Structure formats: structure tokens, C-alpha cells
Amino acid sequence: xxxxxxxxxxxxxxxxxxxxxxxxxxxxxxxxxxxxxxxxxxxxxxxxxxxxxxxxxxxxxxxxxxxxxxxxxxxxxxxxxxxxxxxxxxxxxxxxxxxxxxxxxxxxxxxxxxxxxxxxxxxxxxxxxxxxxxxxxxxxxxxxxxxxxxxxxxxxxxxxxxxxxxxxxxxxxxxxxxxxxxxxxxxxxxxxxxxxxxxxxxxx
Amino acid sequence: xxxxxxxxxxxxxxxxxxxxxxxxxxxxxxxxxxxxxxxxxxxxxxxxxxxxxxxxxxxxxxxxxxxxxxxxxxxxxxxxxxxxxxxxxxxxxxxxxxxxxxxxxxxxxxxxxxxxxxxxxxxxxxxxxxxxxxxxxxxxxxxxxxxxxxxxxxxxxxxxxxxxxxxxxxxxxxxxxxxxxxxxxxxxxxxxxxxxxxxxxxxxxxxxxxxxxxxxxxxxxxxxxxxxxxxxxxxxxxxxxxxxxxxxxxxxxxxxxxx
Numbered sequence: 001x002x003x004x005x006x007x008x009x010x011x012x013x014x015x016x017x018x019x020x021x022x023x024x025x026x027x028x029x030x031x032x033x034x035x036x037x038x039x040x041x042x043x044x045x046x047x048x049x050x051x052x053x054x055x056x057x058x059x060x061x062x063x064x065x066x067x068x069x070x071x072x073x074x075x076x077x078x079x080x081x082x083x084x085x086x087x088x089x090x091x092x093x094x095x096x097x098x099x100x101x102x103x104x105x106x107x108x109x110x111x112x113x114x115x116x117x118x119x120x121x122x123x124x125x126x127x128x129x130x131x132x133x134x135x136x137x138x139x140x141x142x143x144x145x146x147x148x149x150x151x152x153x154x155x156x157x158x159x160x161x162x163x164x165x166x167x168x169x170x171x172x173x174x175x176x177x178x179x180x181x182x183x184x185x186x187x188x189x190x191x192x193x194x195x196x197x198x199x200x201x202x203x204x
Numbered sequence: 205x206x207x208x209x210x211x212x213x214x215x216x217x218x219x220x221x222x223x224x225x226x227x228x229x230x231x232x233x234x235x236x237x238x239x240x241x242x243x244x245x246x247x248x249x250x251x252x253x254x255x256x257x258x259x260x261x262x263x264x265x266x267x268x269x270x271x272x273x274x275x276x277x278x279x280x281x282x283x284x285x286x287x288x289x290x291x292x293x294x295x296x297x298x299x300x301x302x303x304x305x306x307x308x309x310x311x312x313x314x315x316x317x318x319x320x321x322x323x324x325x326x327x328x329x330x331x332x333x334x335x336x337x338x339x340x341x342x343x344x345x346x347x348x349x350x351x352x353x354x355x356x357x358x359x360x361x362x363x364x365x366x367x368x369x370x371x372x373x374x375x376x377x378x379x380x381x382x383x384x385x386x387x388x389x390x391x392x393x394x395x396x397x398x399x400x401x402x403x404x405x406x407x408x409x410x411x412x413x414x415x416x417x418x419x420x421x422x423x424x425x426x427x428x429x430x431x432x433x434x435x436x437x438x439x440x441x442x443x444x445x446x447x448x449x450x451x452x453x454x455x456x457x458x459x460x461x462x463x
Contacts, residue, residue, distance in 0.1 A: 010300065017275065081325075120372050125206045
């Protein structure tokens with residue numbers, strides 16, 4: 001069972017619909033029991049960093065999430081702000097992050113941009129994984145995903161970068177440290193490529 | 205490489221989808237959920253859905269309908285119509301919508317854009333500029349309430365103001381071109397493009413993929429939105445939801461010099 005964490009943010013039903021079509025058991029988790037009872041966890045997110053952290057705290061699900069992810073080592077996939085929350089801090093907010101992956105979230109340096117359209121990074125872009133294993137199985141050839149963000153994850157350990165994307169320079173568009181995974185893009189809104197990635201997360 | 209976005213724009217009116225001509229003569233084109241399902245299969249880049257009744261009827265957004273649309277949508281969704289408060293923006297984002305569009309409310313209270321962006325992030329706040337030429341000089345002016353009210357703002361000045369307030373995207377909609385299918389208003393686009401560095405999406409006038417190619421070739425990374433083009437087929441404007449295939453889109457983009 002995959003738990004899709006319901007803390008009042010992100011398109012939970014879009015994930016649930018995709019897993020239903022794939023015949024993979026998944027549920028929208030609203031209680032600590034539902035999170036602790038799952039084999040894998042998805043932490044969705046849309047919105048600003050502090051707002052997302054506050055929502056997560058207010059949901060009462062954070063202790064169960066930390067128990068499942070940190071103490072028990074269950075695989076977790078953070079999406080967009082859900083991924084950024086796994087860092088220690090963010091340029092976008094004042095609150096500390098979950099700190100599951102050492103590193104911080106920075107704002108793109110607009111002054112260095114050469115093109116007319118700067119931020120947010122909005123639209124379909126290529127994702128280049130370091131290898132076609134795990135999360136990126138069958139996604140090495142021309143895979144593209146939908147992005148919508150102005151901040152990006154900088155892991156302290158470069159080995160935690162799973163894939164990169166070019167937006168006025170390369171940055172980490174997917175990260176992994178052990179059982180903790182995150183993607184900056186929105187697989188639930190990325191058609192066949194996103195469905196493949198969510199299938200990979202369920203099976204790897 | 206970041207790609208230009210090709211975006212169908214759907215208008216909700218009396219519970220169904222319609223397509224207008226110069227913001228008038230709404231023609232019924234189908235059921236919203238059904239249209240979203242077809243666009244899912246066609247793998248569209250993004251979708252804009254506007255409730256054109258909410259502001260003029262001064263009513264709340266239809267949250268149940270928005271939730272159903274968002275749940276069905278396998279591509280990013282931008283919702284607009286009747287949004288006036290930060291609480292409404294929060295609620296719509298929490299229903300699974302990626303972006304919320306503000307128009308009349310942003311004209312009435314530009315600070316709303318800043319307050320909403322503070323909570324949900326700039327990337328999720330879109331400002332829509334419905335623009336029409338008005339006055340004896342025929343100057344561009346932003347309108348609201350389905351084109352019926354003048355705002356007193358020119359598009360360039362208002363786009364800059366919105367960027368300053370923290371909007372994440374500007375949608376420029378040329379009312380005079382709406383439903384005409386004779387090409388985008390490139391002059392209007394150029395003025396706004398030069399004024400702001402936000403992602404820009406253009407709506408109003410697309411009648412063929414060639415019109416979209418011309419837009420992208422002129423401006424590079426841009427959002428090319430269209431209503432009629434993606435819901436009508438042929439000279440008699442028969443209702444048929446359509447969208448270029450992945451291959452057609454890649455061929456179109458590969459043929460352009462600007463990218």
C-alpha cells in the first residue's frame with residue numbers, strides 16, 4: 001500500500017487516479033495509522049515553503065511521517081515543495097525543513113539569466129537521470145516532465161543527485177538519500193512519463 | 205530544453221463549456237469533464253479553465269466542480285473565475301489545482317496578488333489581462349467582467365505592476381481577436397513581452413498551428429493558448445476537440461529557428 005499524505009496540499013487525487021489505473025494499491029492517508037500502515041509514502045506539494053511546513057505541522061501527521069521515514073526507513077517520494085521540505089532550510093521561508101537530506105533550497109539567480117522569460121521555471125523540460133535504474137527505469141530516452149518552481153534543491157552531497165535539468169545551468173531535479181527520494185517536477189501532471197515514474201516508485 | 209507550452213483554454217458557462225467570439229455569442233461545445241478526459245488522452249501541455257459566470261454573477265467559485273476537474277486532469281491546470289480573496293486561492297490550490305488566475309480582483313486590489321503569492325507561492329498566481337482597444341485613439345486597455353468594464357490600466361503598465369506584486373505568470377487575452385481565428389495580436393504581445401520577464405501566455409486569435417508557430421518563432425519560450433483552435437474543426441466550426449500529437453508538436457517546434 002502506498003500512502004499519499006493528505007496535509008491539505010497538492011493534487012492527491014491525481015496520484016490516486018494514476019495508481020488506480022496501474023492497479024497498484026494506494027490511498028490518501030489522513031491519519032497517523034494510515035501512514036504507519038503503508039509500505040511507501042508520497043509527500044505531495046504545491047505552494048510556498050513555510051505554508052507547506054505549517055500545513056504539515058497542523059495536520060498532526062508529522063510524527064507518524066518521521067517515524068515511518070526516519071526510524072523505520074520506509075521509501076518516501078517528495079514532490080515539488082514536498083521534495084524541498086526534505087531539505088534543512090529554504091531561501092523561500094524562515095521555518096526549518098524536515099532535514100531528511102542534507103542540503104538547502106535556493107532561489108534561481110535571476111541576474112544570471114540570459115533569456116527573456118526568467119522565473120518561475122514553468123513548463124515541460126528534459127530530465128537527465130544518471131542511470132536508468134530505480135526511479136528512472138525506462139525514462140532515460142527523452143523523458144520530459146512538467147515544472148513549476150522558482151527554488152531548487154542543492155544537496156550537500158553531490159552523490160545524492162539522481163537527475164539533473166537545464167534551466168540556465170544544470171540543477172538537481174531529482175534527489176535520493178537512501179529511502180528518501182524527491183523530484184522537483186510534477187509526475188502526477190506529466191502524462192506517460194510521470195505515470196512511468198510513479199510506477200517505478202511503487203516497484204523499485 | 206524548456207519548451208513553449210500549447211494550452212487549450214476552456215470556458216465554463218451555465219455548467220457547460222462554451223466558446224465565444226469577441227467575448228460574446230457563447231456557443232455550447234460540450235461537457236467539461238468529458239473535454240478534460242479527451243485532452244488527457246491527447247497529452248496536452250497545460251489546461252486553462254475559466255468560469256466566465258462567477259465574476260459577473262458575483263458568486264463564489266464552484267469548488268465541487270473545480271475539485272472534479274482537478275482530479276480528472278492529468279496535466280497542469282489553471283483555474284480562473286470569481287476569485288477575490290486569499291482564502292479562495294488557498295482553497296482552490298488545496299483542491300489540486302496548480303495555478304489560480306486573478307483578473308477583476310487584481311485590478312480592484314493589486315495587493316491581493318502579493319498576499320496570495322505570499323501564501324501559495326508566486327509560481328501558482330497568474331494574472332489575466334483581458335485587453336481591448338478603446339477610446340478614439342484605439343489604445344490598448346485592460347478590461348474586466350467579460351470585457352464589459354474598463355480598468356483604466358494599459359496592459360504594459362498593469363503587467364509591470366503585477367510582476368512587482370509577485371505574480372508568477374501573465375496571460376494576455378486579446379478580446380478583439382477572441383474566436384476570430386485569424387492570428388494572435390503580435391503587437392500587443394510584443395509590448396507586454398518587453399515589459400516583464402515573467403512567463404507569458406498569449407490567448408485570442410489562434411486559428412491554425414501556423415499562428416502558434418509564428419508566435420513562438422517571434423518570441424521564443426512562450427505559452428500559446430487557444431480556445432476555438434482546439435475545439436472546432438473545419439470552416440463550419442464543427443465541435444471536435446483536437447490537439448497536435450506529440451510527434452506533430454515536436455516537428456512544429458523543431459522547425460522553428462528561435463529555440
